[in-house]
Amino acid sequence: MGAAAAVDRLMVEFIDASTLLFASPARLDRALPDDRAIIDLLIATRELFLHSLERRISWRPVLADDRSVLDYLIASMAHQPAEQVRVLYLNTKNELLRDEIVAWGSVNRVDISPREVIRRALDLSATGLLLAHNHPSGDPTPSASDLTVTRDLFNAARLFEIALLDHIIVARQGCYSFRAEGRL
Structure with missing residues (x-):
């Protein structure tokens, strides 16, 4: 499946990027049953995103920002x-x-x-x-x-x-x- 087709299919299933990014692996698999590479990339992207947000609060006063x-x-x-x-x-x-x-x-x-x-x-x-x-x-x-x-x-x-x-x-x-x- 091409990238444009995968994006179209994901947007129909998840409505917005936030819901997509935090979907469970099982739900991602239902949306793209034949594209494990995209699912793995989405899961890795979620982990990278969460890690970067956690780093933003871990090295300075929490209430300062x-x-x-x-x-x-x-x-x-x-x-x-x-x-x-x-x-x-x-x-x-x-x-x-x-x-x-x-x-x-x-x-x-x-x-x-x-x-x-x-x-x-x-x-x-x-x-x-x-x-x-x-x-x-x-x-x-x-x-x-x-x-x-x-x-x-x-x-x-x-x-x-x-x-x-x-x-x-x-x-x-x-x-x-x-x-x-x-x-x-």
Whole structure:
């Protein structure tokens, strides 16, 4: 199959480049069953893209460039089929110590354990946290559970002199920042 035909077939299947880039290998294979080379190239491109976004936030203060953080979180999480919770553990200069997925859930629910997040922060000597999770529904509006866990994590972190700098909900239709909305 030629490049133009492959592009036409992919655009019919995936509608936009973002959906295509973050499609599962199985879905790519269904769209192009006879072109493993293009599928391998798309998967490699995705990994290169995510790696470059991660590098942009790994060597400077995370909050100094909110757009870089949002770009990274959107690329990493917006197209996931199930909810996941990611924590960016930060040092005193708000530089990234570790980026970890701390919980996986279902299409509309994930349990976050403030105790485990704080325990890991103490293990890493982190002084700041940026919590993020995705909403596969596409709507970034926080649920009642999101509000509760944010409050609980904020209060638990404060006891150990750790700052919860933000909780960002990532979705295909945008992001919700608790800090930007005045809820932190």
